[in-house]
Amino acid sequence: MKHWKYLLAAAFLVAAGTFVLAQGASEQKPKPKPAPANMFGFPSPELRQKPKTAVAPAPTPSVTATCRNTGSFDRWLADFKREALEQGISQRTLNAAGSQLTYEQSIINRDRGQRVFSQGFLQFSDRMAAGHRIKGGQAQIQKHAALFKRVEEQYGVPGPVIASFWGLETDFGGNIGNITTLPSLATLAYDCRRSDLFRKELLSALKIIQRGDLTPDQMIGSWAGELGQTQFLPAHYYDYGVDFDGDGKINLLRSTPDVIASTANYIRSLGWKQHEPWMHEVRVPARLPWDQADIAIKHPRSQWAAWGVRQANGQPLDADEKPASLLLPMGRLGPAFLVYENFGIFPQWNNSLTYSTTAAFLATRIAGAGPMSRGKEGLESLSFEEIRELQRLLVKRGYDVGKIDGIPGAATRAAVKDVQMQLKMPADSYPTPDLLNRLRGRQEAR
Ligand code: CA
Numbered sequence: 491m492k493h494w495k496y497l498l499a500a501a502f503l504v505a506a507g508t509f510v511l512a513q514g515a516s517e518q519k520p521k522p523k524p525a526p527a528n529m530f531g532f533p534s535p536e537l538r539q540k541p542k543t544a545v546a547p548a549p550t551p552s553v554t555a556t557c558r559n560t561g562s563f564d565r566w567l568a569d570f571k572r573e574a575l576e577q578g579i580s581q582r583t584l585n586a587a588g589s590q591l592t593y594e595q596s597i598i599n600r601d602r603g604q605r606v607f608s609q610g611f612l613q614f615s616d617r618m619a620a621g622h623r624i625k626g627g628q629a630q631i632q633k634h635a636a637l638f639k640r641v642e643e644q645y646g647v648p649g650p651v652i653a654s655f656w657g658l659e660t661d662f663g664g665n666i667g668n669i670t671t672l673p674s675l676a677t678l679a680y681d682c683r684r685s686d687l688f689r690k691e692l693l694s695a696l697k698i699i700q701r702g703d704l705t706p707d708q709m710i711g712s713w714a715g716e717l718g719q720t721q722f723l724p725a726h727y728y729d730y731g732v733d734f735d736g737d738g739k740i741n742l743l744r745s746t747p748d749v750i751a752s753t754a755n756y757i758r759s760l761g762w763k764q765h766e767p768w769m770h771e772v773r774v775p776a777r778l779p780w781d782q783a784d785i786a787i788k789h790p791r792s793q794w795a796a797w798g799v800r801q802a803n804g805q806p807l808d809a810d811e812k813p814a815s816l817l818l819p820m821g822r823l824g825p826a827f828l829v830y831e832n833f834g835i836f837p838q839w840n841n842s843l844t845y846s847t848t849a850a851f852l853a854t855r856i857a858g859a860g861p862m863s864r865g866k867e868g869l870e871s872l873s874f875e876e877i878r879e880l881q882r883l884l885v886k887r888g889y890d891v892g893k894i895d896g897i898p899g900a901a902t903r904a905a906v907k908d909v910q911m912q913l914k915m916p917a918d919s920y921p922t923p924d925l926l927n928r929l930r931g932r933q934e935a936r
Pocket of ligand 1: 732733734735736737738739740741745748
């Protein structure tokens, strides 16, 4: 589970069509037993061949460049322990955790050594929503049918949605990480880049220990402190964890009932509406008011039907009043989805729209939807460098695109849409080579 909205303003820039991957520097030297993939990427070359979980943007270079650690770790730790006692952590818990509250340079190296590159939606979703995850999700729902049924009755969240996150995060518990959590959290809490967030997470980890859910030695997960089969940050583990097998402990590493119910409980807390859809793949006509294809714009399904949008199988849409947005992660020539109110929980889990769209799509596949349309002929994407060039050209035309970062985020997409309208191009907000060429041409003509 990724809550980089708390970490990085830049993460908001990650948009449909491109997904930012970041890799740890540590992967330069493969280890015999590779660390599992985690939010930041694929820590070993072997795993990079079959990436298995979500990745999120690295902290922005400006954050990295401007912050500096001052004061010793020991002094920081003494201060942290004082705060922990004030917050209700007992001396006994602190003693139990004490030997693991250490500074690990390797964690800092990983955190700071991330390289960022981008990936198109189709490429990302092909890999992440791959056949083994679709079949795996269906098999898990079948294997734990009574459990999923009980969880849906209690929390209102359907099995395929839970299974999608379960598959994307850890391949259904197969890869939950092998890094001790407390040293990671202590190190990242001491480090200047996101101290406040990780200080809170470290406190939550101590609360989990104090509640008796896990011992410090059992706390093992991803290098940035995520725990369990759906990779909860400790604060969410503490707040949303459910003891569903009734053994008195919330164990999100080993107990399938606890994992499924806790994940559903968290999804419900994000606003999931029972018996409501989240996404349908659709077909779009050749002509449409493309500027309406925007995650922030909703129309009744009847309006989309009137504009010629059809179900993926070519049948007419249900022309009812249900509000829906048209999501075109690769523009008007690429795959197309109608997304509903429930889709909103996916970007709250991970605020990359590409990850969100992939997770929502995988859930539809687990629920029985067919393969995604590959899009129409002429579907082209810009590279990371080309998007940077496009952003510079947009800035020259007076647009605010946020950072020149190679990521077509919300501001870049809004500028693209506006310039497409000016140039009388289909305004689907998707940056294409054609658009870049036109902007280059105008640049030269000046
Ligand atoms: Ca339990």
